[in-house]
Amino acid sequence: MKFFVDTANLKQIEEAQDLGILDGVTTNPSLMAKEGISGVDSVLSHYKAICDLVDGDVSAEVISTDFEGMVREGENLAQIDDKIVVKVPMIKEGIKAIRYFTDNGIKTNCTLVFSAGQAIMAAKAGATYLSPFIGRVDDISWDGMELIEQISNIYAIQGFSTQILAASIRNPLHIVKAAEAGADVCTCPLSSILGLLNHPLTDIGLAKFLADHKKSSN
Numbered sequence: 001m002k003f004f005v006d007t008a009n010l011k012q013i014e015e016a017q018d019l020g021i022l023d024g025v026t027t028n029p030s031l032m033a034k035e036g037i038s039g040v041d042s043v044l045s046h047y048k049a050i051c052d053l054v055d056g057d058v059s060a061e062v063i064s065t066d067f068e069g070m071v072r073e074g075e076n077l078a079q080i081d082d083k084i085v086v087k088v089p090m091i092k093e094g095i096k097a098i099r100y101f102t103d104n105g106i107k108t109n110c111t112l113v114f115s116a117g118q119a120i121m122a123a124k125a126g127a128t129y130l131s132p133f134i135g136r137v138d139d140i141s142w143d144g145m146e147l148i149e150q151i152s153n154i155y156a157i158q159g160f161s162t163q164i165l166a167a168s169i170r171n172p173l174h175i176v177k178a179a180e181a182g183a184d185v186c187t188c189p190l191s192s193i194l195g196l197l198n199h200p201l202t203d204i205g206l207a208k209f210l211a212d213h214k215k216s217s218n
Contacts, residue, residue: 005026095122102127167186
């Protein structure tokens with residue numbers, strides 16, 4: 001499973017890259033605003049800065065909700081760098097835009113997905129990635145992991161090549177469960193990825209090794 005960090009913070013991206021496990025980045029207008037980035041030119045420049053840091057795909061989201069607007073924005077974003085993946089919402093006009101981008105060699109990430117039916121539509125349109133929002137599904141008392149597993153089974157049966165990008169991940173356990181359910185990618189804050197490192201028995205074992213080493217060195 002690929003690891004993407006969901007952030008616009010360059011320091012966090014650098015830290016993930018330095019770990020040697022980073023496969024890409026996802027971001028959105030809200031994350032850009034969190035970093036104090038506003039204005040078209042500033043946003044485009046920041047996307048370029050992110051692309052310069054990472055080796056993998058970088059999802060950049062369109063703001064428009066009409067076909068012509070999404071195409072215009074998406075083409076501008078795609079010109080920034082070959083790593084750019086145009087992030088498009090799961091709406092009727094978005095599906096049309098995904099098909100257009102697919103036919104013109106532009107990678108896409110269909111976002112705000114909450115059902116298997118939506119996942120089928122995105123795959124039919126040729127989306128490169130599909131982003132089911134696990135945490136938000138859980139928030140309305142449905143099972144986000146069950147959705148990932150359902151989509152994974154459908155894609156395998158039908159031979160769809162769209163990659164399942166598990167989004168709205170809230171904790172390290174979500175990452176493990178998404179991997180078990182068949183997600184191709186997970187995107188989450190760096191803190192969730194780093195949380196996979198933690199286990200009390202590791203801490204206890206390391207402390208004992210170091211203590212024994214100290215005794216043997218005296």
